[in-house]
Amino acid sequence: MEGLFTAENTVLGIGNTILSDEGFGVHVVEYLQKNYKFPENVQLVDGGTLGVELTHFVTGTQRLLIIDSIDGGTKPGTTFHLRGDEIKAHFAQKISAHEIGIQDVLTMLELSGKKIPCIELIGAQPYSLEAGVNLTQEMSQMVEPFAEKAVEILKGWGLEVKQ
Numbered sequence: 001m002e003g004l005f006t007a008e009n010t011v012l013g014i015g016n017t018i019l020s021d022e023g024f025g026v027h028v029v030e031y032l033q034k035n036y037k038f039p040e041n042v043q044l045v046d047g048g049t050l051g052v053e054l055t056h057f058v059t060g061t062q063r064l065l066i067i068d069s070i071d072g073g074t075k076p077g078t079t080f081h082l083r084g085d086e087i088k089a090h091f092a093q094k095i096s097a098h099e100i101g102i103q104d105v106l107t108m109l110e111l112s113g114k115k116i117p118c119i120e121l122i123g124a125q126p127y128s129l130e131a132g133v134n135l136t137q138e139m140s141q142m143v144e145p146f147a148e149k150a151v152e153i154l155k156g157w158g159l160e161v162k163q
Contacts, residue, residue: 007043009159010061011150012054014047014068014102021126021139024146025067031147037162042154054105063118063157065150066102069139070123077138078125081149087121118157122149 013029016022029044038044045057058064070080070090082090088106109115124146127136135143151161 008041008061009063009065009154009157010043010045010058011065011067011154012045012047012058014049014066016049018131018133020128020130020132021069021135022129023133024069024124024126024135024139024142027135027140027143028067028146028150031143032150035147035163036151038154039160042159042161052104052108054102055108058105058116059109059114061116064116064120065153066119066121066123067146067150068121068123069126070121072125074125076125076127077142079142080121080123080125082121084119087119090121120153122146122153 011029011032013025013027015025015027017026026046026048029046032038033044043057043061045054047054047057066087072078072080072090088103106116106119124139124142127138134140154161
C-alpha cells in the first residue's frame with residue numbers, strides 16, 4: 001500500500017508539544033510551513049506523537065528528513081545530524097512513545113521491502129522536558145537555524161525551496 005499522503009520527499013517534525021522542548025521538531029516544521037514554499041514533491045508533516053500511524057505519511061517516500069529533540073545525553077543545545085544506520089541506532093535506545101513509533105515505522109517499511117532509501121535526522125538536546133506548551137527561550141532561538149538547516153538539506157537533495 002502506498003502512503004495516503006506521501007510525496008517523494010518528506011520533512012517530518014516529531015515531538016510532544018505539551019512537554020516544552022520535546023515539541024521542537026513540530027515547531028520547526030510549523031516555521032517551515034509559514035516561511036518557505038516547497039515544490040509539490042515535498043510534504044511537511046507535523047507528526048506530533050503519532051506512532052505507527054506515521055506509516056501512512058511516509059510509505060513510498062524516497063527521502064525523509066526527521067526533525068526532533070534528541071536526548072543524546074549531552075549538554076542542552078547540542079545539535080545532532082544523523083544519517084542512515086545512525087538513526088536506527090539512536091531510536092533503538094529511546095523510550096518515548098513517538099521515538100518507539102518512528103523505530104517501528106522504519107522497521108516495518110524495511111521488512112515489507114519499502115525501506116526509505118535516504119533518511120536524515122536533525123535535532124538538538126532539549127533544555128527542558130517539563131510540562132508546558134512553549135519551547136524554552138534557548139530552544140526557541142534554535143527554530144529558525146534548524147529550519148535553515150532543513151532547507152539546506154533539501155537543496156542538497158536537488159530540491160528548489162523558496163522563501
